[in-house]
Amino acid sequence: MEIQTVKKDPMMEIFIEECSDLVTQYETYLSMAAERNEYTMDIVNEIFRITHTIKADATMMLFESLSTPMRAFERILYFYRDEKAGIDFDRFTELLRKLVEYSVTEIDRLMDGTASEDDGKELTDEFRNYRDEIAGDLKVETVEDVEKTVKAESRDEPMRFYIGSAELSAEESAKPTRFETIKSDTRTANRIVKEERAAVKAAGEGGRNKGKKKTADVAVLDTEAGKNIRKHLEGREKQQEELKELYGIIKRLSTLEANMSDEKRNFPGIIPFVSKLHEHNLELLNWLVGVSTIPMGHISPKLHKTVEEMNQRLGRDIKLEIEGEQVLVDREWIDGLSGALVHMLRNAVDHGIETKELRISRGKSPEGKIRVSYANDGNSLKIQVSDDGRGIDIEKLRASAIERGLIFEGDEIADDDIIRLIFVPGVSTNEKEGIYSGRGVGMDAVLHNVEVLGGKVTTDTREGEGTTFTIIIPLNAVLNGNGGEEQDEDEDIDSRR
Amino acid sequence: MKILIAEDDFASRKFMLKFLSKYADVDVTVDGEEAAAAFEFALEDNAPYDLVCLDIMMPNMNGVEALEAIRNAEERFGVDRSRRCKIIMTTALNEVNQVEQAFELGCEGYAVKPIDTDKFLVILKKMGFDLND
Numbered sequence: 221m222e223i224q225t226v227k228k229d230p231m232m233e234i235f236i237e238e239c240s241d242l243v244t245q246y247e248t249y250l251s252m253a254a255e256r257n258e259y260t261m262d263i264v265n266e267i268f269r270i271t272h273t274i275k276a277d278a279t280m281m282l283f284e285s286l287s288t289p290m291r292a293f294e295r296i297l298y299f300y301r302d303e304k305a306g307i308d309f310d311r312f313t314e315l316l317r318k319l320v321e322y323s324v325t326e327i328d329r330l331m332d333g334t335a336s337e338d339d340g341k342e343l344t345d346e347f348r349n350y351r352d353e354i355a356g357d358l359k360v361e362t363v364e365d366v367e368k369t370v371k372a373e374s375r376d377e378p379m380r381f382y383i384g385s386a387e388l389s390a391e392e393s394a395k396p397t398r399f400e401t402i403k404s405d406t407r408t409a410n411r412i413v414k415e416e417r418a419a420v421k422a423a424g425e426g427g428r429n430k431g432k433k434k435t436a437d438v439a440v441l442d443t444e445a446g447k448n449i450r451k452h453l454e455g456r457e458k459q460q461e462e463l464k465e466l467y468g469i470i471k472r473l474s475t476l477e478a479n480m481s482d483e484k485r486n487f488p489g490i491i492p493f494v495s496k497l498h499e500h501n502l503e504l505l506n507w508l509v510g511v512s513t514i515p516m517g518h519i520s521p522k523l524h525k526t527v528e529e530m531n532q533r534l535g536r537d538i539k540l541e542i543e544g545e546q547v548l549v550d551r552e553w554i555d556g557l558s559g560a561l562v563h564m565l566r567n568a569v570d571h572g573i574e575t576k577e578l579r580i581s582r583g584k585s586p587e588g589k590i591r592v593s594y595a596n597d598g599n600s601l602k603i604q605v606s607d608d609g610r611g612i613d614i615e616k617l618r619a620s621a622i623e624r625g626l627i628f629e630g631d632e633i634a635d636d637d638i639i640r641l642i643f644v645p646g647v648s649t650n651e652k653e654g655i656y657s658g659r660g661v662g663m664d665a666v667l668h669n670v671e672v673l674g675g676k677v678t679t680d681t682r683e684g685e686g687t688t689f690t691i692i693i694p695l696n697a698v699l700n701g702n703g704g705e706e707q708d709e710d711e712d713i714d715s716r717r
Numbered sequence: 718m719k720i721l722i723a724e725d726d727f728a729s730r731k732f733m734l735k736f737l738s739k740y741a742d743v744d745v746t747v748d749g750e751e752a753a754a755a756f757e758f759a760l761e762d763n764a765p766y767d768l769v770c771l772d773i774m775m776p777n778m779n780g781v782e783a784l785e786a787i788r789n790a791e792e793r794f795g796v797d798r799s800r801r802c803k804i805i806m807t808t809a810l811n812e813v814n815q816v817e818q819a820f821e822l823g824c825e826g827y828a829v830k831p832i833d834t835d836k837f838l839v840i841l842k843k844m845g846f847d848l849n850d
Contacts, residue, residue: 229811229829230811230812230813231811231813231816234813282836282839282840378820378823378825379803379825379844380820380825380826380827381805381825381826381827381840381843381844382816382826382827382828383826383827383828383829383832383833383836383837383840384811384829384833385809385811385829385830385831385832385833386831386832386833386834387831521813521814
């Protein structure tokens with residue numbers, strides 16, 4: 221078997237990862253806006269932030285098929301962000317959904333090395349026309365004001381361009397490697413599951429929500445791109461099978477090696493060959509471990525960046541500690557886990573940890589701390605995210621759940637069960653308190669990502685002391701292959717001996 | 718248009734020289750120290766470089782240090798931020814941290830070797846250089 225060393229551009233990898241994450245965030249805000257029937261300023265600011273970041277990253281990577289439409293969309297957002305124009309809910313939602321759909325397709329195409337050739341001209345034109353339409357309804361001075369802001373802000377942006385190596389940017393490298401394919405499939409799998417849940421939920425809740433449509437977070441995958449991805453998914457199991465098979469071969473080789481080792485005394489001549497066999501077998505095993513697992517530390521830069529960005533935006537000084545970065549996980553999992561952790565960190569920074577003033581008045585250290593730890597006990601992967609913040613206000617959560625009709629006043633529900641409600645989409649997103657106040661945002665996404673991997677999340681919270689989320693995912697990955705088939709094959713060899 | 722290249726590897730140096738000479742006057746140096754010094758001389762002579770290409774792994778002073786030295790020199794000479802020279806790191810290193818560090822220190826471009834010359838020309842244009850031979 222020919223084994224190729226997989227060369228990948230780390231900047232490209234991180235770009236794809238970040239972009240996919242940001243597009244998922246668009247979907248979150250779309251569904252929040254749908255729930256409220258309006259784009260609040262908080263939501264507009266978040267959409268602006270996402271758009272701006274994707275634009276800047278895509279510009280840096282010279283991916284004009286993404287940066288051009290993003291730039292055109294951002295021009296619309298300036299009017300909304302600076303409250304120069306009101307938002308036409310339906311039309312804006314439609315445009316944003318088109319952008320999400322386009323971005324999902326485009327990110328997949330970039331991974332395949334087949335960026336759209338016209339740089340998303342159709343969509344860009346639509347954005348430009350809409351921007352002109354908005355501008356047309358406003359006073360000339362107002363439009364000039366906005367244009368000045370656009371210019372001033374773009375002048376302050378640093379110029380950054382990145383070019384990957386010519387060796388890698390040729391067709392072979394732009395194509396996803398086998399494991400990148402798995403990665404993207406996981407991402408899509410997560411999304412499919414999410415879509416389906418949303419659809420089921422929307423159908424089931426139709427009556428209770430008085431027929432209010434929850435359309436914003438569905439349907440992206442019913443597009444052409446979505447269908448293609450489903451096709452990809454079917455290939456995924458096969459790839460897993462291939463890895464298992466390879467592992468089986470390694471196991472058989474090592475049995476053979478042991479058998480030969482037993483014969484050393486009778487045939488001293490084979491000693492050097494046995495040790496060579498051992499060496500090669502080890503190489504093979506290391507290769508398998510290397511291609512199918514990845515240390516959790518791989519996502520640390522992203523986690524630190526998330527906290528740093530939130531710190532800057534919210535004027536906080538929260539420390540992030542990460543422990544157990546060396547713990548290896550199945551490569552397939554890393555995307556889902558990374559998404560879940562980012563959501564959890566955002567929540568912890570934004571809501572879990574009190575403001576400096578409040579912390580000082582409560583006799584806590586002013587800055588606040590979040591600790592992420594990974595451990596693998598051989599049976600399961602355990603991830604903990606703890607903060608030393610205010611803890612979850614159970615009574616507030618209970619009240620919010622009653623308000624939403626999830627439980628009834630007077631129901632006797634244990635605190636532990638109430639806490640689980642934070643994983644229900646939209647619970648306790650109280651408008652008066654801003655986007656994150658309810659701690660609910662994204663926690664449903666966290667649960668989805670973890671459940672897709674067969675895991676569960678538990679919550680331990682103490683009012684005033686902090687909250688710890690524990691994710692436990694049973695290991696049934698390739699390398700722990702407790703599967704029976706290899707066992708049988710070993711016995712085959714034994715019986716043949 | 719004036720370009721300064723710092724590159725310790727002979728073949729890479731030749732390649733960059735040949736590639737860029739089509740568009741500009743190119744000077745070459747073999748390490749970061751020499752590059753920083755050449756840059757400063759040019760500033761003193763009031764004939765600054767428009768573009769500097771810095772390899773990262775070089776003896777004496779590496780490319781990242783040279784990047785800092787060049788930006789410091791510009792500050793000392795009172796060069797306005799909008800008129801600073803453009804700097805592109807040209808290196809075999811493509812670790813994310815390395816790239817981010819270089820951008821933080823103020824380079825405008827980062828090109829991983831072997832250089833993709835088509836894209837290199839694209840970013841030169843985006844940086845506002847006129848590339849008529």
